[in-house]
Amino acid sequence: MSDVIKAWVDEGEVKRLAEALLSRPILGEVEVKYGDNFEGFAEGIPSQEAAPVNEIRAREAASVLRKAREEAMHGGSVRPGQQAPASPFRRVTPTPAETSKGAGITPAAELKRPGAPNGNEPLLKRMQTFGEWLKGPVGAQSYFISTRNGQPLLDEVKNPKLVQVARTLAKASRPSRSKTEEMGSLHVRIGEHSILEVIPAPSQYGILILGLVVEHSLEDTVIREIRLGLQEVADARLIRP
Amino acid sequence: MITIAVSSQKGGVGKTTASINLAHSFARSGRKTLLVDADPQGSVGLSLTRQSRVLPGFFDLMADPVFPLERLIVPTRLETFSLVACGQSSDYELGGGSAGVTLHRVREFLRSVAARGFEICIIDTAAGLFGATADILTASSAVMIPQQAEPLGIRSVPKLMSVLTRMKVVNPELNILGLLLTMMQPGLAESREAAQALKDMLPSELLFQTMVPRDDLFIRASARGLPVGAMENGAGAMAVFDRIRMEVEGKLAKDN
Numbered sequence: 001m002s003d004v005i006k007a008w009v010d011e012g013e014v015k016r017l018a019e020a021l022l023s024r025p026i027l028g029e030v031e032v033k034y035g036d037n038f039e040g041f042a043e044g045i046p047s048q049e050a051a052p053v054n055e056i057r058a059r060e061a062a063s064v065l066r067k068a069r070e071e072a073m074h075g076g077s078v079r080p081g082q083q084a085p086a087s088p089f090r091r092v093t094p095t096p097a098e099t100s101k102g103a104g105i106t107p108a109a110e111l112k113r114p115g116a117p118n119g120n121e122p123l124l125k126r127m128q129t130f131g132e133w134l135k136g137p138v139g140a141q142s143y144f145i146s147t148r149n150g151q152p153l154l155d156e157v158k159n160p161k162l163v164q165v166a167r168t169l170a171k172a173s174r175p176s177r178s179k180t181e182e183m184g185s186l187h188v189r190i191g192e193h194s195i196l197e198v199i200p201a202p203s204q205y206g207i208l209i210l211g212l213v214v215e216h217s218l219e220d221t222v223i224r225e226i227r228l229g230l231q232e233v234a235d236a237r238l239i240r241p
Numbered sequence: 242m243i244t245i246a247v248s249s250q251k252g253g254v255g256k257t258t259a260s261i262n263l264a265h266s267f268a269r270s271g272r273k274t275l276l277v278d279a280d281p282q283g284s285v286g287l288s289l290t291r292q293s294r295v296l297p298g299f300f301d302l303m304a305d306p307v308f309p310l311e312r313l314i315v316p317t318r319l320e321t322f323s324l325v326a327c328g329q330s331s332d333y334e335l336g337g338g339s340a341g342v343t344l345h346r347v348r349e350f351l352r353s354v355a356a357r358g359f360e361i362c363i364i365d366t367a368a369g370l371f372g373a374t375a376d377i378l379t380a381s382s383a384v385m386i387p388q389q390a391e392p393l394g395i396r397s398v399p400k401l402m403s404v405l406t407r408m409k410v411v412n413p414e415l416n417i418l419g420l421l422l423t424m425m426q427p428g429l430a431e432s433r434e435a436a437q438a439l440k441d442m443l444p445s446e447l448l449f450q451t452m453v454p455r456d457d458l459f460i461r462a463s464a465r466g467l468p469v470g471a472m473e474n475g476a477g478a479m480a481v482f483d484r485i486r487m488e489v490e491g492k493l494a495k496d497n
């Protein structure tokens with residue numbers, strides 16, 4: 001390949017994207033068959049309160065996370081004792097500056113993530129607190145957080161298809177060294193008034209995937225705050241008195 | 242019915258040329274073929290017909306779903322070949338629009354076209370993979386992406402891949418026929434390099450083997466709104482699109 005072209009595109013990245021595009025799992029494994037009548041999945045997305053974190057859920061989540069961490073270490077994306085790597089995801093297509101007018105929603109420019117929690121609280125509880133911020137100032141209708149394999153840790157959306165969609169999108173936007181070319185943005189319209197924003201965040205458990213159902217796509221600065229916030233929630237340290 | 246959208250992010254890469262000539266090739270092979278102009282800026286050849294006035298078309302139907310389809314389908318001199326013009330798109334927001342509504346109408350349109358016995362529907366779309374074109378891709382069975390054989394054009398390929406991945410999420414049935422290299426100039430090093438770069442990067446399934454050579458005949462044909470096959474000395478260029486059509490048939494067969 002000529003040097004000029006090489007300077008413009010990352011050959012490896014294109015190969016990966018192309019293979020992801022051709023790989024059957026986008027269809028088969030994920031079982032997203034929207035079929036002829038797909039017009040978005042706005043209906044059937046309940047935005048109910050998350051179930052209280054009970055002990056059993058927490059234990060389940062802990063084992064899912066332990067496995068996720070092992071896999072991530074195995075795959076080389078997390079090394080023992082290592083701090084979470086810098087985000088491998090680049091935000092992509094700039095989204096039009098849409099300002100939400102809903103009550104209680106903070107304008108994008110002023111939105112700051114909540115302070116980093118300490119690790120004394122259980123992870124799921126921390127995630128839930130974070131979720132309240134997502135639904136408050138950020139203005140999300142609902143959200144879920146899953147491991148990179150699509151195993152939900154917290155799921156308010158209660159639509160397994162969407163979790164799989166998020167996973168597919170997250171996979172399709174893998175890290176890249178190339179700085180020259182923007183990749184597609186990580187959101188997809190799922191209904192007339194809803195968009196699924198997919199925000200993958202690196203953490204000690206490997207990549208966590210946050211799916212947000214929002215009315216308008218979010219601005220880059222907001223996405224960044226959310227990603228950092230989720231990272232802090234996942235990587236919070238125990239603080240001993 | 243197989244619906245093939247001909248789309249690209251960039252303009253002027255040969256979408257309209259590919260649409261007209263591919264549709265013509267399908268029609269000549271005996272398949273009942275409909276060519277739809279869904280590019281408000283473009284002009285799919287209307288001189289294939291005997292009518293010259295501004296025709297109602299695709300976007301009239303998007304704006305008004307009860308618009309009778311019969312009034313849109315324009316026959317040509319070739320019995321198996323019909324056209325739908327672009328029509329008025331004034332009140333259709335290209336960039337936005339409420340996704341659900343348009344998608345629904347595109348589907349309804351394709352359903353009624355299929356009900357009229359068309360086997361192949363080729364849709365020439367506007368440059369860019371958003372708005373109406375995204376809805377068309379969501380409703381189509383396959384997409385072909387013309388790509389000009391020049392180094393600069395290659396820059397958009399990573400973005401194209403991720404946009405296509407998104408399309409595939411909402412339309413898992415979408416058959417990505419691949420990139421079609423157009424305006425290829427074998428005598429020009431840059432043109433060859435661009436072609437080689439794509440060969441190096443893309444799995445072979447994502448690149449048409451046949452390339453469309455740069456040929457003034459295409460310019461003359463498109464100025465008259467004709468497929469090259471209808472031009473004097475057009476046999477060679479027409480044969481190129483026959484090969485492309487056969488590749489498409491192979492890809493479609495493999496998918497089923």
Ligand SMILES: Nc1ncnc2c1ncn2[C@@H]1O[C@H](COP(=O)(O)OP(=O)(O)OP(=O)(O)O)[C@@H](O)[C@H]1O
Binds near residue numbers: 252253255425456459
């Ligand atoms: N193979 C070719 N050889 C020479 N000229 C070509 C070839 N293909 C297309 N052209 C010319 O290049 C110009 C752009 O082609 P065309 O209209 O098919 O592109 P397009 O992608 O449909 O453009 P737009 O995005 O504006 O709709 C036209 O003038 C056309 O005649």
Ligand SMILES: [Mg+2]
Binds near residue numbers: 256283
């Ligand atoms: Mg055109």
